[in-house]
Amino acid sequence: MFTAFVCGAVVFPGLFCGFRKVLRSAFTHWSDADVVSVSERLVSAIHASLATAAGVTVVTSCKDVMTDSHWLANGFVLFGASYMANDIYAMYLSHYHIQRVKGHAGSYSSHSLQTVKAFLIKDWMLVVHHAALLLIFMPISLFFRRGLGDFFIGCLFTTEFSTPFVSIGKILIQLGLDDTRLHRINGILVLMSFFTCRILVFPFMYWMYGRQFGIPLHRVPLHLPLQCNVGNLVILAPQIYWFILLLKKAKRLYLRQRRGKGDGHKDKPRTD
Secondary structure, eight states: OHHHHHHHHHHHHHHHHHHHHHHHHHOTTSOHHHHHHHHHHHHHHHHHHHHHHHHHHHHHHOSSTTTOOOHHHHHHHHHHHHHHHHHHHHHHHHHHHHHHHTTOTTTTSSOOHHHHHHHHHHTHHHHHHHHHIIIIIHHIIIIISTTOOHHHHHHHHGGGGGHHHHHHHHHHHHTTOTTSHHHHHHHHHHHHHHIIIIITHHHHHHHHHHHHHTOOGGGHHHHSOHHHHHHHHHHHHHHHHHHHHHHHHHHHHHHHHHHHHHHHHHHSOOOO
């Protein structure tokens, strides 16, 4: 298992550095903020795709939701651990360069405790999410499960399914393609995949547990230890919050496009 951790520690920072070099050469007009932001999104999409593949493999391999096991359940936890640490660094670096582009070069002339603090205040929820996965989810998965529940670990891996679509949306905006049909289709996929794999996956896990032991869905929480229900709630709560933000963003984009079409129709010269 140590090999999986070392591989992750090489792969994800290596991809991030590699993408930065390639993008800087390919898009010479891009700022450092553009290069770092897109590099971060590309690495995020790759990690999420691998996590989803690992999750599907584990879920489909475990017929008994409690006792069946698969080596990927622990293997990918170790492999992906370095991604969480690397992504915190990448998010900070992106924040740092974006603030410089926005005209805060004086405050962001160099890296300091002040710039780190500003990043932590701005993106505190994402940082807490990543840190919790590293400091809480990883130890529980590796040491405290007693080899039980690989099926549920696989389900949690699949929550990353929406991330590539989120990353693609950010990259399309970066490329100036935010008013295209491709961006609108990707936005629909973001909402559908996020709702399915980050929210509905939790009642699905409860339903699978209840089906195996003959327990109605609404009574499953009463048959589980309190810490399991609390843990699921802690993971689910930010997903609901982020989904609400996505809905609000989708509504703003829709209204903006409606106004744009209305203005275009209004300015169109009469031909009759």
